[in-house]
Amino acid sequence: MLSSMRSPEELTVAFRATGLKVTPQRQLLFRLLHDNCTHPTADSLFSEASRQMPGISLRTVYQTLNDLTEMGELQSIDVGSGSARFDPNVSDHHHAVCDECAAVHDVYVNRAPEMRGLEGFAVADAHIVYRGLCAACSGSVKR
Amino acid sequence: MLSSMRSPEELTVAFRATGLKVTPQRQLLFRLLHDNCTHPTADSLFSEASRQMPGISLRTVYQTLNDLTEMGELQSIDVGSGSARFDPNVSDHHHAVCDECAAVHDVYVNRAPEMRGLEGFAVADAHIVYRGLCAACSGSVKR
DNA sequence: ATCCCAATTTGCAACTATTGAAAATTAGCA
DNA sequence: TGCTAATTTTCAATAGTTGCAAATTGGGAT
Numbered sequence: 001m002l003s004s005m006r007s008p009e010e011l012t013v014a015f016r017a018t019g020l021k022v023t024p025q026r027q028l029l030f031r032l033l034h035d036n037c038t039h040p041t042a043d044s045l046f047s048e049a050s051r052q053m054p055g056i057s058l059r060t061v062y063q064t065l066n067d068l069t070e071m072g073e074l075q076s077i078d079v080g081s082g083s084a085r086f087d088p089n090v091s092d093h094h095h096a097v098c099d100e101c102a103a104v105h106d107v108y109v110n111r112a113p114e115m116r117g118l119e120g121f122a123v124a125d126a127h128i129v130y131r132g133l134c135a136a137c138s139g140s141v142k143r
Numbered sequence: 144m145l146s147s148m149r150s151p152e153e154l155t156v157a158f159r160a161t162g163l164k165v166t167p168q169r170q171l172l173f174r175l176l177h178d179n180c181t182h183p184t185a186d187s188l189f190s191e192a193s194r195q196m197p198g199i200s201l202r203t204v205y206q207t208l209n210d211l212t213e214m215g216e217l218q219s220i221d222v223g224s225g226s227a228r229f230d231p232n233v234s235d236h237h238h239a240v241c242d243e244c245a246a247v248h249d250v251y252v253n254r255a256p257e258m259r260g261l262e263g264f265a266v267a268d269a270h271i272v273y274r275g276l277c278a279a280c281s282g283s284v285k286r
Numbered sequence: 287a288t289c290c291c292a293a294t295t296t297g298c299a300a301c302t303a304t305t306g307a308a309a310a311t312t313a314g315c316a
Numbered sequence: 317t318g319c320t321a322a323t324t325t326t327c328a329a330t331a332g333t334t335g336c337a338a339a340t341t342g343g344g345a346t
Binding site: 078080093094096098099105106107108109110111112113114115116117118119120121122123124125126127128129130131132133134135138139 | 221223236237239241242248249250251252253254255256257258259260261262263264265266267268269270271272273274275276277278281282
Binding site: 162163164166168169198199200202203206 | 292293294295296297298
């Protein structure tokens with residue numbers, strides 16, 4: 001059901017097949033992104049990567065994220081937080097952002113709603129951003 | 144039906160009532176925004192304003208846009224174009240962005256779709272961004 | 287009509303997110 | 317093992333936006 005990014009091993013093959021090289025930096029990022037449901041920013045990935053590979057550059061992180069996005073292995077999403085979030089779940093889905101803890105969750109809808117009030121617009125896709133309080137934040141006794 | 148920003152005259156009263164001053168810069172922006180359905184950016188408003196009032200500063204434009212947004216007279220929307228767009232239509236609505244000409248249109252949906260796959264998230268609001276080709280761009284013989 | 291002071295405008299520096307460019311390094315095939 | 321194009325790194329540059337301080341000004345009080 002989830003259409004996740006391919007595994008580090010599969011990406012290694014895919015990269016080589018495309019003429020792209022598989023460097024230690026890229027392998028690390030493949031691993032950090034695999035099954036990552038935190039919707040990380042380039043910067044949070046850079047921090048995480050730096051811990052395991054001191055000296056890796058932020059530029060390389062951006063580069064690799066862009067490569068993966070172009071290959072369709074990653075989805076770049078903008079939930080209005082100022083920086084792009086990257087999502088290895090490339091299936092057709094939407095997002096819910098917690099106003100309290102800023103966590104981003106994947107959500108699904110039965111069918112994209114029909115829009116009204118605009119004749120002749122050919123919709124290619126629709127992305128919904130829900131805002132509110134996540135289970136953890138709304139469940140706890142609020143401050 | 145449309146819940147548009149109040150008129151320049153009404154805003155003048157509202158500003159004074161709140162202890163905010165009504166300057167020529169602000170009056171100009173009130174006018175430029177009234178009934179403006181182009182979803183302008185701060186910068187496009189600054190260009191327009193500069194034509195009528197050379198010397199007005201971009202900082203003032205940002206300031207006033209933020210003030211109006213805080214007062215609920217304006218909605219700041221992010222359609223992923225890199226810069227914020229401002230919408231004097233403050234009713235509950237959504238947006239359609241043309242991939243060709245980048246125009247942003249207001250759209251309405253019957254009801255916000257229920258989301259699935261996330262238990263306990265208390266939705267405060269939902270914003271949908273549609274992408275595709277607007278009537279003008281999809282109708283014309285493509286380049 | 288004039289004063290006065292808090293609100294505003296300006297100018298500019300600072301900041302964040304991201305990309306461009308060039309030199310040094312390296313993956314991976316021959 | 318060598319070669320070369322791809323990659324990484326470094327650093328500068330860009331866009332959008334905000335912070336700050338000095339100069340200006342709106343508008344109620346006099």
